[in-house]
Amino acid sequence: xxxxxxxxxxxxxxxxxxxxxxxxxxxxxxVRAALENSGWEKTSNVSGLGGTTGYIMRxxxxxxxxxxxxxxxAISGFPNGLILIIFSVLNDAESLxxxxxxxxxxxxxxxxxxxxxxxYFVFFDFSVSPVNTTQGLFxxxxxxxIPVMKNDSSCFWGLGELNSWRHHLSPIRSQATDAQMVxxxxxxxxxxxxxxxxxxxxxxxxxxSSDLFRSIPFAxxxxxxxxxxxxxxxNSGIKTFGIWDAFVHGQAQLTKVTSFADLHPWEAFTxxxxxxxxxxxxxxxxxxxxxxxxxxAYSH
Amino acid sequence: MSYYRSDSYHRLSLSAVSDFxxxxxxxxxxxxxxxxxxxxxQQTLTGEVSVTVITIVxxxxxxxxxxQFVFWWPPNDPPSFxxxxxxxxxxxxxxxxxxxxxxxxxxxxxPESPLTTTLEGNTITVGGFSLSKNGHICSIVSATGGTWNGxxxxxxxxxxxxxxxxLLSAExxxxxxxxxxxxxVRYLSLNNGTRMLVRPISVHDLTTDPGFFDGxxxxxxxxxxxxxxxxxxxxxxxxxxxxxxxxxxxxxLVGTLDHCQFAFGPTRNNVGxxxxxxxxxxxxxxxxxxxxxxxxxxSGTYAGGIGATNGQDPCICYPGYARGIAAVDKLxxxxxxxxxxxxxxxxNLLPYEPFIAFCKKDPIDFPVEAVLQIMGQLRDAMVYSKxxxxxxxxxxxxxxxxxxxxxxGSTARSNGVLMLRT
Numbered sequence: 001x002x003x004x005x006x007x008x009x010x011x012x013x014x015x016x017x018x019x020x021x022x023x024x025x026x027x028x029x030x031v032r033a034a035l036e037n038s039g040w041e042k043t044s045n046v047s048g049l050g051g052t053t054g055y056i057m058r059x060x061x062x063x064x065x066x067x068x069x070x071x072x073x074a075i076s077g078f079p080n081g082l083i084l085i086i087f088s089v090l091n092d093a094e095s096l097x098x099x100x101x102x103x104x105x106x107x108x109x110x111x112x113x114x115x116x117x118x119x120y121f122v123f124f125d126f127s128v129s130p131v132n133t134t135q136g137l138f139x140x141x142x143x144x145x146i147p148v149m150k151n152d153s154s155c156f157w158g159l160g161e162l163n164s165w166r167h168h169l170s171p172i173r174s175q176a177t178d179a180q181m182v183x184x185x186x187x188x189x190x191x192x193x194x195x196x197x198x199x200x201x202x203x204x205x206x207x208x209s210s211d212l213f214r215s216i217p218f219a220x221x222x223x224x225x226x227x228x229x230x231x232x233x234x235n236s237g238i239k240t241f242g243i244w245d246a247f248v249h250g251q252a253q254l255t256k257v258t259s260f261a262d263l264h265p266w267e268a269f270t271x272x273x274x275x276x277x278x279x280x281x282x283x284x285x286x287x288x289x290x291x292x293x294x295x296x297a298y299s300h
Numbered sequence: 301m302s303y304y305r306s307d308s309y310h311r312l313s314l315s316a317v318s319d320f321x322x323x324x325x326x327x328x329x330x331x332x333x334x335x336x337x338x339x340x341x342q343q344t345l346t347g348e349v350s351v352t353v354i355t356i357v358x359x360x361x362x363x364x365x366x367x368q369f370v371f372w373w374p375p376n377d378p379p380s381f382x383x384x385x386x387x388x389x390x391x392x393x394x395x396x397x398x399x400x401x402x403x404x405x406x407x408x409x410x411p412e413s414p415l416t417t418t419l420e421g422n423t424i425t426v427g428g429f430s431l432s433k434n435g436h437i438c439s440i441v442s443a444t445g446g447t448w449n450g451x452x453x454x455x456x457x458x459x460x461x462x463x464x465x466x467l468l469s470a471e472x473x474x475x476x477x478x479x480x481x482x483x484x485v486r487y488l489s490l491n492n493g494t495r496m497l498v499r500p501i502s503v504h505d506l507t508t509d510p511g512f513f514d515g516x517x518x519x520x521x522x523x524x525x526x527x528x529x530x531x532x533x534x535x536x537x538x539x540x541x542x543x544x545x546x547x548x549x550x551x552x553l554v555g556t557l558d559h560c561q562f563a564f565g566p567t568r569n570n571v572g573x574x575x576x577x578x579x580x581x582x583x584x585x586x587x588x589x590x591x592x593x594x595x596x597x598x599s600g601t602y603a604g605g606i607g608a609t610n611g612q613d614p615c616i617c618y619p620g621y622a623r624g625i626a627a628v629d630k631l632x633x634x635x636x637x638x639x640x641x642x643x644x645x646x647x648n649l650l651p652y653e654p655f656i657a658f659c660k661k662d663p664i665d666f667p668v669e670a671v672l673q674i675m676g677q678l679r680d681a682m683v684y685s686k687x688x689x690x691x692x693x694x695x696x697x698x699x700x701x702x703x704x705x706x707x708x709g710s711t712a713r714s715n716g717v718l719m720l721r722t
Contacts, residue, residue, distance in 0.1 A: 150645055200640065205619035207655070216617050216657045218674045219592070220555025229619055229650070231642060239645045 007227055007262070007286070008148040010062070010116045010244040013038055016287035018128060021109040024074040024083045025052045031072055031113060031122065032057065039117035040070075048074035049083060058092065060117035062244075065146045066154040067092045070120070072142075074105070082106065087122065087142035089158040089182065098182040098191040101142020101160020111140065114269075114285050116245050119145025121269065121285065123166050127256050141166050142180075147230050147241030155241070157202040157232060158182040165270055165283045169248065170203040183232045185239065190232075198235045204248050205229040206281035215250035215281045223250030223281070245286040253282045263290045302653060303697055304551045304679045306528035310337035311722060314523040323487040323494035324462065326518050330496070330525060330534060331465050331485050338529025339467040345486050347463040348427030356387065356396050364426065367407055369400065383407050397424050461497070462487050469549045470529035472559045478503050479559040479593065481530070481549040487518070488568065494518045495573070498534070498545050500563040502591040504599055512603075513587065515566030515573030517542035526722055531679045533720055535578060535704060539690050542566040542573030544584055544704070550656065550676030560675040561591040562614065562656055567605075575605060578690050580707040581616050581716065588614050590658060592675060600660060613659075617674060618652040618683045620714060639709035641686035651682040651696065654718055680721040687715035696721055 017034040020026040032042060032055050039060045046054035054073025061067045069090040074083050083105040090097045103111060103122060110129040114121045124140035143165070144158035160180030163171040171181065181201040182191050190199060206215045207224045217223045226248050230241045245264075253268035260266065265288040270281070312333040313319075320326040335341065349364060360371045361382065368382035378384045385403045387396050401417030404426060409415045415428045464486025472479045484499040497514035521536035521543070531548040545565030552559045564585045566576025575586030589603040604613070619642070642650045655674045663670035681704070682696050692703045696719055704720035 153645075155645075205642070207617050208620050216615075216655070216672050216674055218553050218555055219557040219560070219594075221671075221673070222555055224674070226619070229642070233640075235640060238640045238643060239647075240642050240650055241645060 007247045007264075008242045008244055009264075009286075009290070010118055012116060012245075012289040014114070014116045014245055014286050014289045016114045017112070019111040019113055019122065021103060021105055021111040021129075022107050024049065024085065024105050027085060027103070027105060027111070028052060028054055028072060028074065031055075034113045034115055035070075035120060038115045038120075040115075043069065046071055046073040049076045050074070054085075056090070056094070059119075059146060062118050062146055062149070064152055065118075065149040066152065068118075068144065068146055068156045069094060070100075070144060071097065084139065085142075087144070087160065089144035089156055091154060091156070091184065096184060096189045098158060098184075098189060099160065099180050100144040100158025100182055101164065101180050102139050103142060104139040114267075114287050116286075118244050119143070121164075121166075123164070123269075125256065138162060144182075145243060147243060148228075149241060153186075154184065156184050157230070159202055163201070165204060167270070168203075169206055169270055169280055169283060171201060185232060186237070190234075200231055200233050200235075200238050202230060202232045204243075204281075204283055205231060206248055206250055215252070217250060225249050228283070247284050248281055249284055250281045252280065258287075259284075264288065303651065303682055304653075304677055305697070305699065305721070306530065306680050308338055309526070309528050309680065309721065312336075312525040314525075316519070316521055316523065320518075323496065323518055326523070327462075327464055327485060327487045327496060331467070333525040334467055334483070334485065334527065334532055337525075337527040337532060339469050339483065339532075342466040342468050342482065345464045345466055345484060346428050347486070348425055348461045356393075358387075358389075362400075364404065365408065367404075369403055371396075371400075394419055400424065401426075464497075469531075472530060472549050472552060479549070481547070481561045481591075483532075483547055488514055495542075495568050496534075496545075498547060498563070498565060500547050500561065500589055500591070502561060502593070502599070502601060504591075504593065513545050513563060513565035513567060513576070513589075515542045515568040515576055515587075516545055517566075517573055524722075526680075526720060528679060533704065537691055539578045541575060541577045541583070542568075544576050544578050546584075546678070548676075548678055551679060552676050553655075553674055556594050556596070557675065558593045558595045558597075560593070560656075562676060562678075563589045564614070578705050581705060581718070582613075582707075584705045584718075585614050585616070588658075590614065590675065592660065602658070602660070615657050615672065616683060616716070616718065617655040617657050618685065618716065620685070639687070639715040641684070641715065649684040649686055651684060651719075654678040654681045654683045678718075682719050684717050684719060685715060686717060688717050694719060 015034045015037045019030040035057050040057045042055050043058050044056045048054045052074045056069055056071045058069050059067050071088040074085055085103045087101045088097050089100045108130050112125040121143040141164035142160045146156055163179045163181050180192055183202050228242045228246050228248055230243050233239050253271050257268040264286045266284045267287050268282050269285045270283045314329055356371050358373045358376055362369045369385050370379040370382040371385045371387050372379055373387050373389050385399055397419040404415055404417055418425050467483045469481040480503050482501040482503055486497050488495045488497055495514050496516035499512050521538035523536045526533050533546045535544040547563040550560050550562050566573035567587050577583035587605050591601045593599040644650055655677055657672045657674040659670045659672055661670035687708045688703045688706055690703050690706050694701050699721045701719040701721050703717045705718040707716045709715040
């Protein structure tokens with residue numbers, strides 16, 4: 001950890017868009033358009049419920065690491081007849097696939113996506129959607145990405161639904177049907193197994209103390225801003241990476257908060273601040289690329 | 301922030317077998333090392349002897365710096381040896397002290413080295429010994445009929461504040477406040493061994509700072525010094541209570557804080573030492589002193605011991621997997637019952653800044669305002685989330701380093717080490 005390094009910035013562009021979740025095809029097309037805007041490319045179509053067309057899309061390749069793909073398409077079979085969009089993360093060869101979240105389609109519902117060339121976050125934003133759905137916390141989150149790496153091995157992460165970083169910096173498995181936790185590391189795909197007792201699923205670290213558990217502020221009550229520490233692995237080996245265009249702040253946020261720093265716009269992504277009654281911090285995502293210098297400006 | 305590396309760094313190792321045989325020799329070497337690291341001498345410290353007396357009766361003896369004082373009262377004959385001090389059976393302690401002081405003055409004081417004898421409660425203090433070479437003010441203190449110690453009523457527990465030096469650290473940053481740190485270094489002669497005393501003092505309050513670390517046990521082990529002009533660490537390879545003291549004019553962090561000075565180490569007790577153990581963060585930081593100074597020139601000094609009711613215990617901060625509030629979740633790098641180190645993808649331990657946090661407010665008196673806050677960062681050190689044997693060698697960036705404090709995981713805390721540059 002180092003406070004001085006700052007976030008790992010992707011080359012962008014970073015896209016922050018609304019997604020029309022009132023209809024399956026509109027939603028699928030909106031997700032595709034957002035990802036394409038950030039440099040992902042469509043590699044094939046996927047047939048979905050009611051003749052809808054889903055997509056398999058391929059990320060760009062970071063300097064270190066391997067491309068990933070994502071697949072998203074509509075299915076049915078949900079008890080009340082609603083449509084679900086399934087999101088999966090795949091390796092580039094499509095020999096591995098794991099679900100990384102599900103989103104429910106409802107009339108007038110609006111979702112959001114924040115994505116870059118190596119990762120995306122699909123989530124529910126109460127500040128933009130007219131639907132305050134009772135299902136809102138359960139089937140609205142899908143995210144996956146290539147971590148910030150130091151070598152060219154293949155590695156990816158995926159989190160969805162109750163276990164996304166929308167709800168916890170350090171998620172633990174809850175119910176199998178509401179929890180998507182997946183990572184591919186050292187040649188093994190860990191796909192939301194029933195027991196997580198020996199696994200560290202993708203989670204972000206915050207600063208604590210050697211004997212206490214809260215996130216610890218500085219002397220003037222500001223909190224540490226750290227470049228992301230993304231940990232995942234097994235109890236025989238765990239590794240730490242980063243995620244792109246993001247930082248962790250020790251102060252929790254109750255609602256969506258936006259800010260501007262380091263020439264980037266930011267928004268608080270983790271808005272479930274208290275974990276078992278304890279404040280642990282917040283993941284902030286850049287929701288736009290670096291601002292252009294104004295005319296007449298120059299940098300040293 | 302990250303690794304905060306001092307430009308100039310000084311190192312010394314002392315063998316209890318070959319490099320020192322007395323506390324005076326040890327203290328002299330350590331003071332030399334502190335000066336070598338860049339601290340400046342402010343003044344020589346004179347020594348004093350404190351004797352807590354319950355009663356003094358005919359025949360009692362106190363030997364002070366080679367001078368044997370023998371108390372007697374008529375109709376007994378004066379003693380045939382030593383320096384007789386005539387008292388009366390009806391004398392109060394104050395009267396006895398006055399007579400004792402006169403005897404000291406007549407036999408030991410010189411115009412060049414005046415001594416003072418005072419009484420507070422039933423403690424006689426003889427101070428003002430002029431010292432040479434961090435001197436040895438008393439070869440022994442002995443008596444009968446009284447006790448002399450820091451804990452009244454425990455026979456045979458005497459102590460002598462021997463001489464030493466008062467030293468001044470370099471200032472921190474370029475703030476407009478005087479933010480050096482004063483350090484007194486001397487040693488104690490105790491009936492149960494010799495201790496080194498390190499007393500940090502803020503420059504803003506020379507009289508009331510309660511910081512005292514007088515429990516470094518010099519009797520065993522090899523000793524090491526590593527430090528800069530703003531921070532020193534003295535530690536032995538034994539590792540138990542009394543094996544470490546660290547005094548730091550820390551790297552001040554952002555915001556309203558001007559500077560923060562922090563020390564942890566052992567204090568003495570009748571048997572051995574409390575705190576200053578290298579075997580856990582809690583054990584090492586068990587006794588602490590903190591001086592905080594804000595940019596608005598308000599300040600505060602805090603000292604205490606872990607386990608005390610004030611709950612202002614300092615902590616070392618570093619990231620963890622933790623969630624939840626149960627004991628098992630405290631900095632819970634524990635998955636499946638195992639403590640897991642936090643490694644990068646190449647298997648190297650990730651280093652973290654050794655942030656020091658504590659409560660400025662007493663949680664008992666200020667249950668809402670009392671929050672743990674980070675006050676600064678130790679220099680020339682980093683924290684890692686893995687346990688390792690004390691003194692195991694490694695690197696911080698390109699610098700050689702050793703495990704200064706090693707903590708083994710438990711249900712209440714995680715594995716961790718504080719690595720110090722050597």
